[in-house]
Amino acid sequence: MKEEIIQTDVLCVGGGIAGLMAAIRASEVGAKVIVADKANTVRSGSAGLGNDHFRCYIPEVHGPDMKPNLESLVRSQVGGPMRQGVFLRTWVEKSFDIVKLWESWGIPMRYEGRYEFAGHGLPGRILASLKYAGKDQKSVLTREARKRGVTVINRVMMFDLINHNGNLVALGIDTRNDRLLVFEAKSVVLGTGLCTRLYPSPTPGHMFNIAYSPNNTGDGRAMAYRAGAALANIELTMRWAGPKYFARCGKGTWIGVLRDPEGKPIGPFVTKPDRKLGDMAADIWHSAFEDFAKSGKGPVYMDCSGISEEDYQYMRHWLEHEGNASFLDYLEEEKIDLKERPVEFSTYEMHLSGGVYYNEKGETSVRGLYAAGDELFGGISGAATFGWIAGDSAGSYSRNAALPDAEEARSHIEAKKQEIRQMLGRARGPAWKEANTALQQIMQEYAGPIRSETLLNAGLTHVRRLKEKVRTTLVAKDRHDLARSLEVINLVDLAELLFLAALERKETRAGHVRVDYPFTNPLLDKLLLVRKGDEGPVMEWKALQR
Amino acid sequence: MPPLIDENMCTHCGACVDVCQSDVFSMRVEDTVPDATYADDCWHCGACVMECPVQAITLRIPLPMMVCYK
Numbered sequence: 001m002k003e004e005i006i007q008t009d010v011l012c013v014g015g016g017i018a019g020l021m022a023a024i025r026a027s028e029v030g031a032k033v034i035v036a037d038k039a040n041t042v043r044s045g046s047a048g049l050g051n052d053h054f055r056c057y058i059p060e061v062h063g064p065d066m067k068p069n070l071e072s073l074v075r076s077q078v079g080g081p082m083r084q085g086v087f088l089r090t091w092v093e094k095s096f097d098i099v100k101l102w103e104s105w106g107i108p109m110r111y112e113g114r115y116e117f118a119g120h121g122l123p124g125r126i127l128a129s130l131k132y133a134g135k136d137q138k139s140v141l142t143r144e145a146r147k148r149g150v151t152v153i154n155r156v157m158m159f160d161l162i163n164h165n166g167n168l169v170a171l172g173i174d175t176r177n178d179r180l181l182v183f184e185a186k187s188v189v190l191g192t193g194l195c196t197r198l199y200p201s202p203t204p205g206h207m208f209n210i211a212y213s214p215n216n217t218g219d220g221r222a223m224a225y226r227a228g229a230a231l232a233n234i235e236l237t238m239r240w241a242g243p244k245y246f247a248r249c250g251k252g253t254w255i256g257v258l259r260d261p262e263g264k265p266i267g268p269f270v271t272k273p274d275r276k277l278g279d280m281a282a283d284i285w286h287s288a289f290e291d292f293a294k295s296g297k298g299p300v301y302m303d304c305s306g307i308s309e310e311d312y313q314y315m316r317h318w319l320e321h322e323g324n325a326s327f328l329d330y331l332e333e334e335k336i337d338l339k340e341r342p343v344e345f346s347t348y349e350m351h352l353s354g355g356v357y358y359n360e361k362g363e364t365s366v367r368g369l370y371a372a373g374d375e376l377f378g379g380i381s382g383a384a385t386f387g388w389i390a391g392d393s394a395g396s397y398s399r400n401a402a403l404p405d406a407e408e409a410r411s412h413i414e415a416k417k418q419e420i421r422q423m424l425g426r427a428r429g430p431a432w433k434e435a436n437t438a439l440q441q442i443m444q445e446y447a448g449p450i451r452s453e454t455l456l457n458a459g460l461t462h463v464r465r466l467k468e469k470v471r472t473t474l475v476a477k478d479r480h481d482l483a484r485s486l487e488v489i490n491l492v493d494l495a496e497l498l499f500l501a502a503l504e505r506k507e508t509r510a511g512h513v514r515v516d517y518p519f520t521n522p523l524l525d526k527l528l529l530v531r532k533g534d535e536g537p538v539m540e541w542k543a544l545q546r
Numbered sequence: 547m548p549p550l551i552d553e554n555m556c557t558h559c560g561a562c563v564d565v566c567q568s569d570v571f572s573m574r575v576e577d578t579v580p581d582a583t584y585a586d587d588c589w590h591c592g593a594c595v596m597e598c599p600v601q602a603i604t605l606r607i608p609l610p611m612m613v614c615y616k
């Protein structure tokens with residue numbers, strides 16, 4: 001196996017929105033920066049095909065008081081309730097600066113010359129989601145990073161982070177060629193996005209049909225944990241909703257009313273398509289679609305009938321920027337006219353909303369290690385804002401930090417190389433997909449929509465058995481398979497931690513339904529941190545300062 | 547299965563191989579039509595369709611992803 005040692009001040013693991021923003025900023029404060037991305041930063045990650053809602057506070061639109069904006073963020077789906085107050089305030093305060101930056105780089109942040117707020121709206125409340133045309137945002141960010149001297153290395157899957165006496169050495173494999181990349185970095189920014197593929201997709205047999213990028217498999221979380229950093233609320237999950245079976249985020253862009261089969265709106269917010277509001281029913285009533293199905297009163301439809309031609313074109317325009325172009329193409333091909341045909345909506349797969357704990361400076365609990373974006377879910381604006389901040393912190397930190405020496409971690413590196421050689425060399429054994437399916441099955445049954453002490457304990461045993469199998473029997477037939485296998489290793493590690501944390505959180509809250517503890521306990525309005533101890537995972541409760 | 551490349555239109559530029567975030571495509575032999583080697587990993591995001599300079603790619607959405615309408 002060819003090995004390449006690469007030195008840098010700042011290594012951005014993942015070139016999504018957060019990673020590229022971190023790279024741009026770190027390089028502006030004088031650091032030598034490398035972005036290593038599993039795919040190609042131009043179209044990678046959940047934002048690769050575009051987005052259209054950017055949460056922000058613009059004083060000239062919202063007025064001088066940022067409080068209503070802050071309150072709406074606290075209540076929003078992008079992770080408000082379980083964040084420190086200072087984190088949320090920093091986010092709201094900084095968001096407009098990022099909007100202006102993006103605008104100066106050529107990402108269209110205005111609609112017909114003005115700042116346009118629409119979608120995810122409640123009647124009578126402020127609108128906090130700025131409509132922006134994000135279809136080509138990632139080529140813009142990649143270009144801006146390169147302009148500042150950032151080196152982008154595509155097709156490298158980072159899979160391990162070694163913390164050797166406080167020095168960080170990161171390992172990645174080339175997903176197409178025989179090459180192991182060993183990074184000696186003064187600081188590392190994790191930005192690998194969400195953790196998907198732990199739970200089954202809404203369509204059997206189509207593992208990659210999920211709402212968020214199926215290529216984000218929590219690698220950053222697994223790496224952070226191994227390097228000693230704390231993960232937060234890893235047991236909490238979330239689910240998105242949208243057109244049934246065609247799993248894709250973007251429901252906030254629809255202009256229609258969620259209705260039952262008789263045509264009655266399921267929520268109290270809108271009775272006819274409303275361009276400004278959308279229909280918040282599904283944002284707020286997360287289990288609506290299942291509740292209707294279970295009671296025999298479903299299905300629930302997104303009904304755009306009655307929409308004006310102008311609003312219809314407006315919606316199509318934004319769906320295209322929202323990464324939903326392939327969905328629109330499909331509708332056209334199938335001659336499904338949204339103006340006439342209500343479309344069934346449903347909830348999609350579960351995925352983690354918790355992740356790497358990082359604060360308002362992007363710092364994790366390990367010195368020199370930073371994280372941003374969906375490492376702890378926060379949508380586009382969260383990723384852009386805290387990516388920028390984390391890049392600033394990492395760049396500044398690197399000024400006085402020493403370069404690590406990978407030789408000191410040699411035995412660890414050799415052990416990893418050995419694991420890789422074995423996976424590539426085994427004649428017989430399960431492929432990654434078989435292991436991933438087994439994992440999803442356990443997660444769904446034992447740590448899925450219903451959790452309890454007995455279920456979780458049984459599931460933990462199963463996951464540990466599976467982990468052992470994965471470590472010792474996986475077969476990778478080529479480099480692509482190898483990358484997928486390393487993803488599964490990370491997923492199984494995270495699954496074990498999820499079970500432990502889910503056992504510890506004895507209450508019901510945000511996608512963590514403990515039937516044996518059926519209510520939300522205000523005393524547990526806290527972060528549950530899990531980190532690696534000498535004898536296994538250690539858990540700690542951390543209070544939230546509002 | 548999912549991404550279909552029109553062999554007569556494809557110019558073998560490799561844009562799809564370059565951008566696909568799921569690493570679906572490979573060009574095993576230089577200057578040939580890329581092969582959708584890992585079609586099962588397709589997210590149906592349409593990046594290949596968008597980036598193809600000659601519009602040689604279409605997505606075929608698998609039946610289990612059918613949109614259910616009234």
Ligand SMILES: Cc1cc2nc3c(=O)[nH]c(=O)nc-3n(C[C@H](O)[C@H](O)[C@H](O)COP(=O)(O)OP(=O)(O)OC[C@H]3O[C@@H](n4cnc5c(N)ncnc54)[C@H](O)[C@@H]3O)c2cc1C
Nearest residue numbers: 014016017018038044045046052053158193373374379380
């Ligand atoms: C269709 C769609 C529409 C959406 N619309 C909106 C919206 O309008 N507003 C909003 O706020 N949010 C929206 N979201 C969510 C939003 O896209 C994400 O929250 C955001 O992209 C998070 O940014 P990130 O940088 O943390 O992760 P991502 O943008 O997902 O980037 C993660 C990056 O890490 C790379 N990576 C992963 N693992 C590794 C590894 N092991 N090694 C190297 N690289 C790795 C990936 O290739 C990718 O480039 C939408 C999501 C989808 C799917």
